[in-house]
Amino acid sequence: MISPDNLPAKLDRIVWIDCEMTGLDRTKDVLVEISVLVTDGNLRVLGGDEGTEPGLDIVIHASDELLNGMDEVVTEMHAKSGLTDEIRRSTITVAEAEQQVLAYIMKFVDEPRTAPLAGNSIATDRAFIARDMPELDAFLHYRMIDVSTIKELCHRWFPRIYINQPPKGMNHRAMADIKESIKELAYYRAVAFVPSPGPSDAEIKGKLADFS
Template identity: 65%
Template structure:
């Protein structure tokens, strides 16, 4: 096996809703990339069985979305349990990342997915690093700092199926890497240190005000 240092684990979930107190995890997909965003395997996509009452309780927009994508009928046809799905995903991840808590979880708005993984697949959640790479955060920065990049991003298919969503997330981050980040090998050590000094100096007044007990921008409502 190739060195797994730097590998990224990409997961996307489909649920009956976003409420962790009542909604169900009904699809999970995973793939792994190296640090350069090269996809190492086509990925794994699992549809999990659910009670008819869980499907009937979905709000209208979710009902329509899952019906259009074919997920609702796939859930009805599935006999896969949550426990079985967790072990399959965990085994898949361990093929590429055998070391516990070394690879971050990646995706779009991944905090939502992580909540359901922590609730329903705790062993898988424990294998992943606590840090996450959220492509949505990069998107929001692009929208504010480089709007041309934001508006030119590759269009999403909006399939609302887990594996397709993952591939789109990897592609989106690859696009941002080409357009937002400096070309490899990046700045020299001296350039990076100079930038760090400039940024630190620009924030020095805020830290000084805090040390003096004066309200900073956050405290004053700015």
């Protein structure tokens, strides 16, 4: 029987990425931090053996000109989180960050275009990845798992689930944001989705008539 516990790795892996930028304008803003975690289909984080923390977090250098061009909200946000100082100290380029992230993902994902990208409002992150990290973008599956989609559906269909969602730290750092997104999806899975392994074939076929 097909279940989440016996899927082959190429159908099981989920790549979680979160980025911090100098803003959301793709014509002028740049990536300044990228973090990645890989989970299995049951949202269990992979890696972290031998006492090391799983995942990878990279702060990317940006010029003072770009940092000084950030709007007031982003300037305050990155200063408060400590990211601005880390950006100035970093010597890592976008190209170097791309290769490090790709190498990390390939520890868990053997074949290109098999693992979907996941996160919150992940289309924004992917737009910057596609622009600045094309090799990474090409390795990921074109499909994405956007936790914010489930959030918005619960807002409309199950308001109590939406209202009681786990609180967020709101510290605006990439790795913390990924961990919160994984936790949030696990919450929705537990309270909004039917338990695994889901309905039987007969139950599914009984519902199909409603959609014919």
